[in-house]
Amino acid sequence: MKETVSQMRQVEEIMEKKCITGHIYDIQGYSVHDGPGIRTTVYTKGCPLRCLWCHSPESQTFTDELSYMPLRCVGIDKCGLCLKACPEEAITEAEPEESLQNPGELITKVRIDRERCTNCLACAKACPAKSLMPSGYDITVEEALRRVLLDKPFFGEDGGITISGGEPLSQFDFTYELARRSKEEGITVCLDTTGYCDGELIDRIIPVTDLFLYDIKEMDSRKSEHFTGVKNELILENAVRIARGGGRLQIRIPTIPKLNGDLENIRRTAEFVRTLGDAVDLVQVLPYHRMGIPKYERIARKYPLPNIDPPSDEYMEERLQIFRELDIPVQLH
């Protein structure tokens, strides 16, 4: 029997959807910090913001950087493949150091001259130890979903998939389709977003999102631009849009002493959150930490913040109290 034009079109559409590809930098199972319950988090690459405190610098760019993890290098005398692969002679021998695996033995790892490096990634392709790697990779919706489904038995009632970033709405087709297909499989979907996107995308993603993990970083737009690279009006507008459109919100506030952690900003944030009404399930206040610093070293980027100490328990408690006084459910993250 001959296929009709409309049947052929349907097949084409199915094939197109099957091949929607995203660019991501990680998939992490058993994640307990990215929404309720046990979740598998898909981290998309690329973000329009440049938060000074960002702990995932590899998430920021849409293109890949060369990432180097010296711990994994087995040493030039045993391998040395990257030196041969590099067309720019950007890889040389580092100073010998004591091997962690075999104390007393010296091991010579590699040094990358980032001035010479053109980011061609030939060395990463050659490195058998995944010591040199591109900071991201392509994955189709179907491949990502297959990986998430492996973890489904651990999700229980509360868990599921979280699509995070970077900014997942910057790769809208991938994010939408992964969320939609996850829901078809009976998996709940959290979307971790900066909210810095076209409002129309928010309207389209609401029906396939069970919970938005939504950062509000700074209420003063001028300071927002200084701390994050963007003004805050669109972010605040989209939070209202989600609330009015029937979406659920978990608001997250990264709290950085000397930047956005001042009591005035937290008070203004709490007052704004109150205007979102019962669309807000929970506010999480996230104390500043410095755990992302080694990731900057891996991709040879300079950590943008000067020395700022993580806040004390008392400092955080004072901020939590502001939300409690307004009857907003709040917790320390």
Ligand code: SF4
């Ligand atoms: S990315 Fe290319 S140019 Fe840079 S060190 Fe690797 S092989 Fe050499």
Ligand code: SF4
């Ligand atoms: S290819 Fe990888 S493991 Fe081999 S020397 Fe280079 S960095 Fe080390």
